[in-house]
Amino acid sequence: MSLINSLLLLFIAILISYLLVQLMQWSNLFDKWLDQISKKEDPSFGNDTEGLLEVVETLPQFTVSDISGQLIGIQELIDNKKTLLIFLNEECEFCGSNFEHFSQLINNYKGKKNIQVLFQSNQKETARNFYDVYDGKFSVHLYKKEVISEVGINFFPAYLIVDPTHSIDLITHNPIQVAHSLNFD
Structure with a gap:
């Protein structure tokens, strides 16, 4: 014993x-x-991203696909509306909890927002699982790897607020900063 x-x-x-x-x-x-x-990042919720992201003033044109494989131009996703693009990555240790925090923060906002969640094209299963977990509440798309360098993202998660002319108004990794900037429709 x-x-x-x-x-x-x-x-x-x-x-x-x-x-x-x-x-x-x-x-x-x-x-x-x-x-x-x-x-x-400036804790006062400014747009200080020096050294974190290369600042790209205008979103480049690129094509994404939805999780069923249908190709869509980024201009169609933006559709002449202010749009929030959220770049996530399955290898990112903090993307899940960061996005969950963001999701809870935006529950306080009324009105429909144009929010698009993007994963790299080789992460289709992760994108589909994400779509299922959030019951289709967010549009989920897949992008080609080179889009990251074209947009200037070198850290995940990345939240971009893009105006109807494709100018980038905000680029950050902070969900609180995005939530405070969500006064767009």
Whole structure:
């Protein structure tokens, strides 16, 4: 009986050690992310993105597809309306919780917003799962990899508010900043 108890205690100790290592790794990644955000974004919700994103004044023309594969030009998504484009990535450690925070924040806003969520084309399964999780509340599209460099995004998640003429009014990674800027219709 003593051997079984010893083995059980050893197993529990190994499990706890493993979980602590995982928690420390996640904590380090989270601290790095917070450090990047605090150094590169103005906490007063300004549009200070120097060093975080290359500032592109006008959204370039590109084509996306919906999750069923139908091709759509970005100009059709914008459709002469102020539009929020949200670039997410399945490899981003914080995209899920960041978007969930954003989703909760926009529940307070009335009126229909033109919000488009975009994933890279090789992440179709993730995009479909995202669409299902949010019960189709958000339009989900897939873009080709080169769009990221054309738009100037080098960090995820990226929120872009684009006006009807395709000028980029705001580009940020901060869901609170986006929510405060959502006074568009």
